[in-house]
Amino acid sequence: MIEDFALQCPIPLDDNPTVQMGHGGGGRMTRDLIEKIFLPAFTNDLLAPLHDGAILPPVGGRLAFTTDSFVVRPIFFRGGDLGSLAVNGTVNDLAMCGARPLYLSAGFILEEGLPIKDLWRVVRSMADAAAAAGVRVVTGDTKVVDKGHGDGIFINTAGVGVIETRLTIGPMSVRPGDAILLNGDIGRHGIAVMAEREGLEFESDISSDCAPLNGPVLALLDGGVEVHCLRDLTRGGLTSALIEISESANLPMRVEEETVSVQDGVRGACEILGLEPFSVANEGRFIAFVPAGEAETALRLLGSGAAVIGAVDPPGNQPPLVRVRTSLGTSRILDLPSGEQLPRIC
Amino acid sequence: MKYLDEYRDAATARTYAEAIARMTTRPWTIMEVCGGQTHAIVRFGIDTLLPPQISLLHGPGCPVCVTPLEVLDQAVDIAARPNVIFCSFGDMLRVPGSQSDLFQVKSNGGDVRIVYSPVDAVQVARENPEKEVVFLAVGFETTAPANAMAVHRAKEEGISNFSVLVSHVLVPPAMEAILSSRHNRVQGFLAAGHVCTVMGYTEYEPLARRYHVPIVVTGFEPLDILQGVYLCVRQLEEGRAEVENQYSRSVRREGNQPAQELIREVFTVVPRKWRGIGEIPASGLGLAPPYAAFDAAKRFQVDSHHAEENPECISGLVLQGIKKPQECPAFGTKCTPTHPLGATMVSSEGACAAYYKYRRHETVEPSPSAAVGGAAP
Numbered sequence: 001m002i003e004d005f006a007l008q009c010p011i012p013l014d015d016n017p018t019v020q021m022g023h024g025g026g027g028r029m030t031r032d033l034i035e036k037i038f039l040p041a042f043t044n045d046l047l048a049p050l051h052d053g054a055i056l057p058p059v060g061g062r063l064a065f066t067t068d069s070f071v072v073r074p075i076f077f078r079g080g081d082l083g084s085l086a087v088n089g090t091v092n093d094l095a096m097c098g099a100r101p102l103y104l105s106a107g108f109i110l111e112e113g114l115p116i117k118d119l120w121r122v123v124r125s126m127a128d129a130a131a132a133a134g135v136r137v138v139t140g141d142t143k144v145v146d147k148g149h150g151d152g153i154f155i156n157t158a159g160v161g162v163i164e165t166r167l168t169i170g171p172m173s174v175r176p177g178d179a180i181l182l183n184g185d186i187g188r189h190g191i192a193v194m195a196e197r198e199g200l201e202f203e204s205d206i207s208s209d210c211a212p213l214n215g216p217v218l219a220l221l222d223g224g225v226e227v228h229c230l231r232d233l234t235r236g237g238l239t240s241a242l243i244e245i246s247e248s249a250n251l252p253m254r255v256e257e258e259t260v261s262v263q264d265g266v267r268g269a270c271e272i273l274g275l276e277p278f279s280v281a282n283e284g285r286f287i288a289f290v291p292a293g294e295a296e297t298a299l300r301l302l303g304s305g306a307a308v309i310g311a312v313d314p315p316g317n318q319p320p321l322v323r324v325r326t327s328l329g330t331s332r333i334l335d336l337p338s339g340e341q342l343p344r345i346c
Numbered sequence: 347m348k349y350l351d352e353y354r355d356a357a358t359a360r361t362y363a364e365a366i367a368r369m370t371t372r373p374w375t376i377m378e379v380c381g382g383q384t385h386a387i388v389r390f391g392i393d394t395l396l397p398p399q400i401s402l403l404h405g406p407g408c409p410v411c412v413t414p415l416e417v418l419d420q421a422v423d424i425a426a427r428p429n430v431i432f433c434s435f436g437d438m439l440r441v442p443g444s445q446s447d448l449f450q451v452k453s454n455g456g457d458v459r460i461v462y463s464p465v466d467a468v469q470v471a472r473e474n475p476e477k478e479v480v481f482l483a484v485g486f487e488t489t490a491p492a493n494a495m496a497v498h499r500a501k502e503e504g505i506s507n508f509s510v511l512v513s514h515v516l517v518p519p520a521m522e523a524i525l526s527s528r529h530n531r532v533q534g535f536l537a538a539g540h541v542c543t544v545m546g547y548t549e550y551e552p553l554a555r556r557y558h559v560p561i562v563v564t565g566f567e568p569l570d571i572l573q574g575v576y577l578c579v580r581q582l583e584e585g586r587a588e589v590e591n592q593y594s595r596s597v598r599r600e601g602n603q604p605a606q607e608l609i610r611e612v613f614t615v616v617p618r619k620w621r622g623i624g625e626i627p628a629s630g631l632g633l634a635p636p637y638a639a640f641d642a643a644k645r646f647q648v649d650s651h652h653a654e655e656n657p658e659c660i661s662g663l664v665l666q667g668i669k670k671p672q673e674c675p676a677f678g679t680k681c682t683p684t685h686p687l688g689a690t691m692v693s694s695e696g697a698c699a700a701y702y703k704y705r706r707h708e709t710v711e712p713s714p715s716a717a718v719g720g721a722a723p
Binding site: 198200264267268271273274326327328329330331332333335 | 350356360390391392394460462702704705706
C-alpha cells in the first residue's frame with residue numbers, strides 16, 4: 001500500500017506524513033493541500049477558479065438540493081470507504097427526488113494527525129465515485145481540528161440535481177395497489193462496516209453494497225415508468241423506509257419476507273449477532289413504488305437482483321401498518337428499531 | 347441457508363401445526379422458558395399456527411429482563427468512574443437502572459464498550475494495564491462458561507486490573523419457583539435448548555416427576571418450537587410427565603461436561619434476586635472463594651446499593667406467566683422500548699418488547715387469572 005501511495009500521492013510522505021493544524025490555517029500549507037490533493041482529484045472547469053463559490057450554468061428544470069454528513073468509523077471497509085460513501089450518499093438522496101445529480105460540494109473536517117495517505121485515499125475514492133455517478137465536485141472547504149476533537153475525518157457533501165420528469169415523486173404520490181420494488185439484496189453495507197469496526201471475522205467475505213443509484217432511477221424514469229415514490233435504504237434499512245413511507249402516505253402495506261433477498265453471509269452474521277436484516281443499513285439499495293401494471297417493466301429496467309417485495313393496501317380503520325408475511329405464512333407487524341441495533345447476549 | 351432454512355420450512359410447519367390440532371382434546375398452557383424462544387414465536391407468529399386451546403406463556407428466560415435493578419445501579423456507578431473501562435454485552439446498555447443506564451453513562455463521557463465475548467474484555471484489560479476493566483457478567487447457564495473462562499484466564503495470567511460484576515441466574519430454580527406458586531398455570535415447559543446444551547437435562551428430571559409436568563428441551567427455530575409443542579402436548583394428552591429432548595442436534599443428557607467443570611471451578615451457587623420476581627434461593631452463581639479477588643462489587647465497594655422497582659411495572663407477573671404484556675395499563679403508553687419502565691420492555695427477548703414490536707395493535711384478551719395481582723412465588 002505504501003509503494004502504491006508513493007506512486008500516486010503528490011505530497012511526499014517524508015515531508016508532511018500527517019495532517020497538521022497548519023493545513024487548516026489558510027496559508028501555504030492549506031494551499032498545498034488544495035493544489036496537491038483536492039484539485040488533482042476533482043479537477044473540472046467549475047472548480048478551477050477556486051472562487052468563494054462555484055458559479056453554475058442555468059439548468060432546464062426544477063432543482064433538487066440535499067446535504068448529508070459522513071462520520072463512519074472505520075474510514076475504510078470492505079466494498080467502500082468514507083469517500084465513496086460521501087459521494088454516493090448525496091447522489092442517492094438526489095436520485096430519490098427523481099433528480100439527475102449534477103454538482104456536489106465537499107466539506108472536510110480533518111483531525112490533526114490524520115495520515116495524509118489516508119486523506120489521499122479517501123479523496124481519490126471520492127473522485128472515482130463522482131466520475132462513476134457522473135457528478136462534479138465544484139466547491140469545497142477544509143478545516144482541521146485539534147487531535148482528540150474529531151475522529152480522523154468527517155465529510156459533508158451537499159448536492160444539486162435537476163428534475164427532468166413531470167412526476168411528483170414522494171410519499172404523497174403513493175396509491176393503494178402500488179407495487180413495492182427493491183433493487184437487490186439487503187444488509188451488506190451495515191454488516192461489512194460492523195465486521196470491520198468490531199474486528200469480527202466471517203467465513204464469507206461480506207462487501208458493502210455502496211453504489212450510486214442515479215443510474216437505475218433514471219432508467220425507470222427514462223423508461224416511462226410512472227414512479228410514485230423512491231426511498232434509499234440507509235440507516236434503519238428496509239424497515240425504516242417502509243414504515244416512514246407508510247406513515248407519510250397514511251396507507252398500510254404488506255411485504256412478503258421470502259421475496260427480500262439477503263445473502264447467506266449477511267443472514268448468518270445477523271443470526272449470530274441477533275440483528276434483523278430488514279433493519280440493517282444499506283448504501284446502494286432503494287425501494288420504488290410504481291403502479292402494479294408497470295411493475296414488470298420496472299423490474300426489467302432495474303435488471304437482475306430487483307424484485308417486487310410487496311404492495312400498498314387501501315386505507316383501513318387502523319393506523320397504517322406494514323405487515324410482513326413470514327416464510328411460515330404467518331404475519332407480523334414491522335416496527336422501527338429503537339435507537340441502535342444492539343447485539344444480543346445469547 | 348444450511349442449518350436454518352430446513353427449520354423454517356412452511357410445509358413442515360403446517361404438518362406439525364395440523365398434527366398438534368388433531369391431537370389436542372382440551373386446553374393446555376405451556377411455558378417457553380427462554381426469551382430467544384419467545385422472540386421466535388412472536389417473530390414467526392408460531393402461536394397463531396396453534397389451535398386455540400393451546401396457550402403459550404412466556405417464561406423468565408431473558409437475562410436482560412431478570413437482572414436486578416441493584417446490579418444495574420452498581421454497573422452505572424462503576425462505569426461512571428474515571429479510571430474504568432466498562433465492558434458489556436450490547437443489549438444491557440439500554441436497560442434502565444433506577445436513575446440512569448449505561449448509554450447515558452457513555453454519553454456523559456464514561457468509557458463503556460460493547461463486547462461480543464467476555465474474553466474480549468480480558469483482552470481490553472491486557473491492552474490497558476493502567477485502567478480498571480470491568481465486565482458485566484450476566485446471563486443464564488448459557489453465558490456462564492464463557493464468563494467463567496474470562497475470569498479463569500485473568501487469574502492464570504495474573505491480570506489484576508480485570509474484574510466482573512456478576513449477576514448470573516440458573517433456570518431450574520426459577521422453574522421450580524413458578525411451579526410451586528399457588529398462582530401457577532403452567533402445565534408443561536419448553537426448556538431452553540442453549541442452557542441444556544451446557545448443563546444437559548438431568549436436573550429437570552426431578553422437577554418433571556415432583557410437579558408432574560412434561561418438560562421438552564427445545565430449540566429456537568420455528569420447527570424446533572412446533573416440534574417441542576407437539577411433544578409436550580402429546581405427553582399432556584397421554585398423561586405423561588417426562589423430560590424429552592427435541593433439540594438433540596445440540597443437547598446431550600449429560601450436557602457439556604468440560605463447560606460445567608469450568609463453571610463449578612469459578613462459580614458457586616448463591617441465592618439471587620430476580621428483577622420483578624424477588625429473591626429465589628440457590629438460583630444464581632457468584633464467584634467462588636478462590637476467585638473472590640475478581641469481584642467488581644467488592645473491588646469498587648458498591649455492595650450497598652438498594653433500589654425499588656417502578657410500582658407501575660408488572661414485569662414480575664409477566665415473567666411468571668401470570669399476565670400478558672398487553673394487560674399492563676402502561677403497555678405501549680407510558681412504557682415503550684424507547685422509554686421502558688421495566689426490563690421486559692428493553693431486551694428484544696423481553697416479552698413486553700416482543701409484543702410491542704410485533705403485536706401492539708391487536709386487541710387484548712385478558713388472562714384467566716387477570717384478577718390476581720402482585721403475587722410472587
